[in-house]
Every structure is written in C-alpha cells, then in structure tokens.
Amino acid sequence: MYLYLPVALTSINVLIPVGLGLLVGLLSGLFGVGGGFLMTPILIMFGIPSTVAAATDSNQIVAASVSGTYAHWKVGNVDFKMGIYLLAGGFLGGLVGVEGIKILRAMGDADFVIKITYVLMLGIVGTYMFVESLQSIRKKKHEETLEQKGSKVAIFLRSLPLQTHFEKSGVTHSAIVPIILGGLVGVLAAIMGVGGGFLMVPVMFYVLRMPMHVIVGTSLFQILFTCIEVTFLQSYTNHTVDFILAVLLLIGSTIGAQVGATFGRKLKGDQLKILLAVIVLAVTVKIVFELTLSPSLLLSQGGGH
Amino acid sequence: MKLQNWVGKAFIIFQVAVMFLVVFFTGRASAQLTAKANHDHITVDFFYHGSTVSVRGVSDPDTDLIIKLTCDDDHQVLRKKGKVGGLLWMNVGELKIENVPNVYYIHSTKDVEDILSRDEINKYIIGYPALERHIKMNVQDEGEKTRWFNEFVKFRESSNLYATTTGKISLSEKDGVQNYYILTQWPYQAPPGHYTVTVYAVRDKKVIETATSSVLVEQVGMVKSFADMARNNAAAYGMISILAALGAGFGVGLVFRKNGGAH
Numbered sequence: 421m422y423l424y425l426p427v428a429l430t431s432i433n434v435l436i437p438v439g440l441g442l443l444v445g446l447l448s449g450l451f452g453v454g455g456g457f458l459m460t461p462i463l464i465m466f467g468i469p470s471t472v473a474a475a476t477d478s479n480q481i482v483a484a485s486v487s488g489t490y491a492h493w494k495v496g497n498v499d500f501k502m503g504i505y506l507l508a509g510g511f512l513g514g515l516v517g518v519e520g521i522k523i524l525r526a527m528g529d530a531d532f533v534i535k536i537t538y539v540l541m542l543g544i545v546g547t548y549m550f551v552e553s554l555q556s557i558r559k560k561k562h563e564e565t566l567e568q569k570g571s572k573v574a575i576f577l578r579s580l581p582l583q584t585h586f587e588k589s590g591v592t593h594s595a596i597v598p599i600i601l602g603g604l605v606g607v608l609a610a611i612m613g614v615g616g617g618f619l620m621v622p623v624m625f626y627v628l629r630m631p632m633h634v635i636v637g638t639s640l641f642q643i644l645f646t647c648i649e650v651t652f653l654q655s656y657t658n659h660t661v662d663f664i665l666a667v668l669l670l671i672g673s674t675i676g677a678q679v680g681a682t683f684g685r686k687l688k689g690d691q692l693k694i695l696l697a698v699i700v701l702a703v704t705v706k707i708v709f710e711l712t713l714s715p716s717l718l719l720s721q722g723g724g725h
Numbered sequence: 726m727k728l729q730n731w732v733g734k735a736f737i738i739f740q741v742a743v744m745f746l747v748v749f750f751t752g753r754a755s756a757q758l759t760a761k762a763n764h765d766h767i768t769v770d771f772f773y774h775g776s777t778v779s780v781r782g783v784s785d786p787d788t789d790l791i792i793k794l795t796c797d798d799d800h801q802v803l804r805k806k807g808k809v810g811g812l813l814w815m816n817v818g819e820l821k822i823e824n825v826p827n828v829y830y831i832h833s834t835k836d837v838e839d840i841l842s843r844d845e846i847n848k849y850i851i852g853y854p855a856l857e858r859h860i861k862m863n864v865q866d867e868g869e870k871t872r873w874f875n876e877f878v879k880f881r882e883s884s885n886l887y888a889t890t891t892g893k894i895s896l897s898e899k900d901g902v903q904n905y906y907i908l909t910q911w912p913y914q915a916p917p918g919h920y921t922v923t924v925y926a927v928r929d930k931k932v933i934e935t936a937t938s939s940v941l942v943e944q945v946g947m948v949k950s951f952a953d954m955a956r957n958n959a960a961a962y963g964m965i966s967i968l969a970a971l972g973a974g975f976g977v978g979l980v981f982r983k984n985g986g987a988h
Contacts, residue, residue: 422774426951486974655963674977719880
C-alpha cells in the first residue's frame with residue numbers, strides 16, 4: 421500500500437518506512453544506539469529529500485528516546501544533573517546546526533556536507549566498534565589500553581575549572597566538559613538527523629568515566645530533549661518535518677526496539693557488535709561510492725526559492 | 726417570396742455539391758477537432774499514487790495529431806553537480822531556468838519534425854528542441870545551454886515529469902471521421918496545479934486546428950491540511966509532531982514495561 425507524504429511530496433510504499441523502522445529499531449534495541457545514523461541515509465536512498473529525511477528522523481527519535489528514558493528513570497538510571505549540563509550544550513548546538521543547514525542550503529552544499537559528515541562519523545563509529553569488539557575478545561589487552569588512555573584524559577579533565585560532583589554517576593568533572601559534548605551532539609543532531617547516542621555513549625564511557633547503566637539512561641534523556649528542540653526548529657524554520665513519514669517510522673522502530681531488546685539478552689554481544697560495525701561500514705562505503713562515482717543525474721531539486 | 730425560396734434552394738444545392746466534391750476528391754468527410762480528458766480533476770489524498778489520464782476526440786481524417794500536456798511556465802532553481810578537485814562529486818552552484826513548465830508531455834502520431842515545419846514547432850513550442858529555444862537559463866553560451874538543458878530533460882524524465890512518445894495515439898476511422906485515443910500515466914511526482922491538454926491537428930507541415938481540455942490536480946482532505954499547516958502554521962505543526970512522538974514513545978514504554986522488558 422502506498423501513502424502520499426504531504427511534506428516530502430512523494431508517494432511511498434508503507435512497507436519501506438515501517439520495515440526500515442523495524443530494522444533500525446531492532447538495531448537500537450540490540451545495541452543501544454538511536455539508529456539515526458543509519459535511518460537518514462537509507463531514507464535518502466528511497467527518494468526522500470535529504471533535508472526532510474534528517475528532520476523527520478529527529479521527530480521519530482523523540483518517540484524512541486522517550487520510552488527509553490522513561491524505562492531508565494523508573495529504575496533510577498538517569499543522572500539528571502549530568503543530563504541538564506549536556507542539554508545546555510545540546511540546545512546551543514541545535515541552534516547552531518539548524519542555522520548552519522539553512523546557510524548550507526542557501527549555498528547549495530547541504531547534501532555534500534551532510535554526506536561528508538556521514539562518511540566521517542560512520543567511518544569512525546564503524547571502525548571503532550569493529551576494533552572494540554575485536555579487542556573485547558582479547559579482553560586483558562583491551563583493559564590495559566583503556567586504563568592507559570583513561571589516565572591521560574583524566575589528568576587533562578581534572579585540570580579544567582568549574583569542577584563539580586555528579587552523584588548519580590559517582591564522578592567529578594568540570595561543568596564545561598558535558599556542555600561542550602552536548603553542544604557537539606546538538607550540532608550533529610540538527611545537521612544529520614541523528615540522536616547522537618552512537619557518539620555520546622562511548623565518549624561518556626571513555627571520557628566522562630560514567631557507569632554504563634547510567635550512561636544509557638542519561639544519554640537517552642539528553643537525546644530526547646535535543647531532538648524535541650531540533651524537531652521544532654526544523655518544522656518552524658525549514659518546514660521539513662513530514663509527520664506522516666515520522667508516524668510510519670515510529671510504528672516500525674518502536675516494535676523493532678522491543679524485539680531487539682528481547683533478542684539482545686539472548687545473543688552474544690561481540691557477534692552483534694561486529695555485525696553492526698560491518699553494517700555501518702557498508703553504509704560508509706556506499707556513500708563514498710556516491711561521492712566518487714559519476715552520478716547518473718547532474719541536477720537535483722533546489723532547497724528553496 | 727418565390728425569389729427567397731429559389732435562393733434558399735440554390736444554397737442547399739450548392740452545399741450538397743461542395744460536400745459531394747470534397748468526398749469525391751478526398752474520399753473523406755471533414756470533422757471539427759475535439760479533445761476530452763477523462764479526468765479533469767485529480768485529487769491528491771493519502772492513498773494517491775499517481776493516476777491515469779486518457780484523452781479522446783475526433784479529428785479530420787488524413788490529419789496527423791500532436792497532443793501536448795503541460796502547465797503554465799514557471800521558474801526553476803536546481804542544484805548542479807560537478808567534480809571538485811578531480812575526485813569528489815558535489816553541488817557546484819545553481820541552475821536557474823525561466824519560462825519552463827513543471828510537466829511537459831508530447832505525444833504524436835509521427836515524428837514531430839516529419840509532420841511540422843520548424844516555424845510551427847517553435848510557434849507552438851512542440852518538442853524538446855523548441856522548448857530549449859523557448860526557455861532562458863543562467864549559463865555562459867549556447868553550448869552550455871544545450872548541455873544543461875539535456876541534463877534538465879534527463880532529470881525531469883527520471884521523475885516521470887517530462888516525456889515524448891511517437892505512435893502511441895490510437896487512430897480509427899468511422900463514418901468519414903477520425904477518432905483518436907491515448908491513455909497516459911499521470912505521475913504522482915507532478916505537483917498540484919492546473920494543467921492543459923492541447924491537441925494539434927496537423928496537415929501539410931502546418932497546424933490547421935487546435936482543441937484544448939484542462940486537468941486540475943489538487944490536494945484534498947488531511948493531505949492538504951498537513952501541507953498547509955506545515956507551511957502556514959509551522960509552530961503548531963512542530964508542537965503536534967513532538968507531542969505525537971512523545972505520546973507514542975510513552976505508550977510503547979508502558980506496554981514494554983508491562984511485558985517485563987527493559988532497555
């Protein structure tokens with residue numbers, strides 16, 4: 421069955437966004453990432469304009485992250501103080517990102533910048549996950565490396581001003597650190613339509629040294645509010661949120677996340693992480709090909725008049 | 726009175742004689758060109774996935790036919806892709822085109838160049854070469870114009886918004902009148918608006934008669950409401966989108982918790 425999307429101005433087989441939502445939701449449930457870094461490029465592949473794909477993905481991440489935050493808050497795994505610092509940076513980053521994409525669109529380079537950013541982020545995350553999952557098999561060596569890296573970063577972080585204690589996480593940091601990290605995620609969320617969890621989770625683990633169970637809840641809390649802001653700004657400024665597409669994605673992703681979480685408890689983590697790393701790297705290679713191989717069409721629709 | 730009757734009878738005899746001569750020498754009767762589209766109002770609702778539009782009518786026998794389906798001229802701003810640094814394909818600027826329709830379909834019984842003179846082709850803007858001459862483009866020279874016009878046609882054809890076909894118009898003759906019929910796929914990518922179907926009857930390299938019919942494509946119901954709201958009431962639209970996502974997320978979270986799952 422086909423549905424007409426009022427903002428994307430195209431008709432799409434509902435099985436595509438629902439199936440895509442299921443797939444990305446499944447990965448979300450399995451790996452604890454938002455899934456936007458996969459969702460947006462795949463939507464673009466299926467003919468959704470890139471700016472609509474990014475903005476609409478932010479909207480569906482609101483739904484995915486609110487259920488996760490709710491679940492973690494119920495068991496006391498959300499560090500609200502850390503979350504609020506991250507949010508302060510996230511709101512500023514969101515504003516910068518939305519204004520940035522407007523300027524890029526006016527210049528006609530938005531697609532290129534989005535794709536280059538994707539290539540870098542997906543390449544880094546994919547390689548990181550691949551290496552990390554291999555290292556976790558050789559656990560002893562892995563722990564030694566972490567310890568070494570952690571100590572250098574910890575010395576630098578302790579030297580920063582405005583040190584404050586985060587009780588729920590049991591760590592002490594400068595308030596500047598989560599604000600800057602939140603800001604970075606906000607910019608990425610606005611430009612790429614991703615929640616930023618795939619970047620935030622490892623940074624919180626390795627840089628902020630927070631316990632893993634608190635990281636997931638706090639990251640989701642921060643992503644939720646950042647994506648609410650980004651969704652509103654994209655709707656208000658760029659008119660690029662397609663509500664119908666968001667609903668179709670939600671149907672799939674919410675169910676997929678539940679199925680993924682259930683299966684995640686039964687399967688081996690290292691196998692799943694390597695599988696995800698391969699998927700992420702495959703998407704990266706696909707975008708690299710797009711940038712380097714001659715396109716079939718040399719014209720595309722302008723961003724606005 | 727007698728004189729009037731005599732003149733009347735003479736006129737009728739003259740008309741019959743002319744018709745006899747026409748039929749005798751041409752073997753055919755004449756007919757006024759007509760055009761009728763089966764759908765003059767296409768509504769775009771949630772389940773819209775394009776439509777079909779058929780055009781039928783009658784024409785003079787031994788005329789060729791050209792059917793043009795288009796809309797009013799507009800201006801288009803497109804992004805041009807080019808190779809940067811000899812390695813990466815990226816957007817390299819804007820292509821601005823004036824006097825260009827969003828949708829342009831030409832169907833003809835024979836090749837347009839074979840049945841119509843160049844002057845007539847240009848006068849009625851029939852076919853891609855005539856359209857290229859008609860439009861204006863922000864390029865350096867004619868060579869660049871041709872290059873980017875060809876890219877533009879390729880781009881529009883890929884979205885099913887431009888097409889030219891030859892020989893797809895069905896023709897049949899009955900009672901000395903030529904009936905024609907064509908069925909076309911209406912693309913879902915065609916934006917809402919007013920479209921015109923123009924049928925040209927062609928003989929001896931000239932357009933001898935034209936007939937028109939119109940098609941209105943209009944968003945209706947919830948599709949129209951969403952599109953209007955996204956454009957005209959963006960703040961409320963954004964809030965509704967967020968609230969709906971929050972509601973869905975909480976709903977799923979509650980169901981998830983009841984089922985004993987956890988993130």
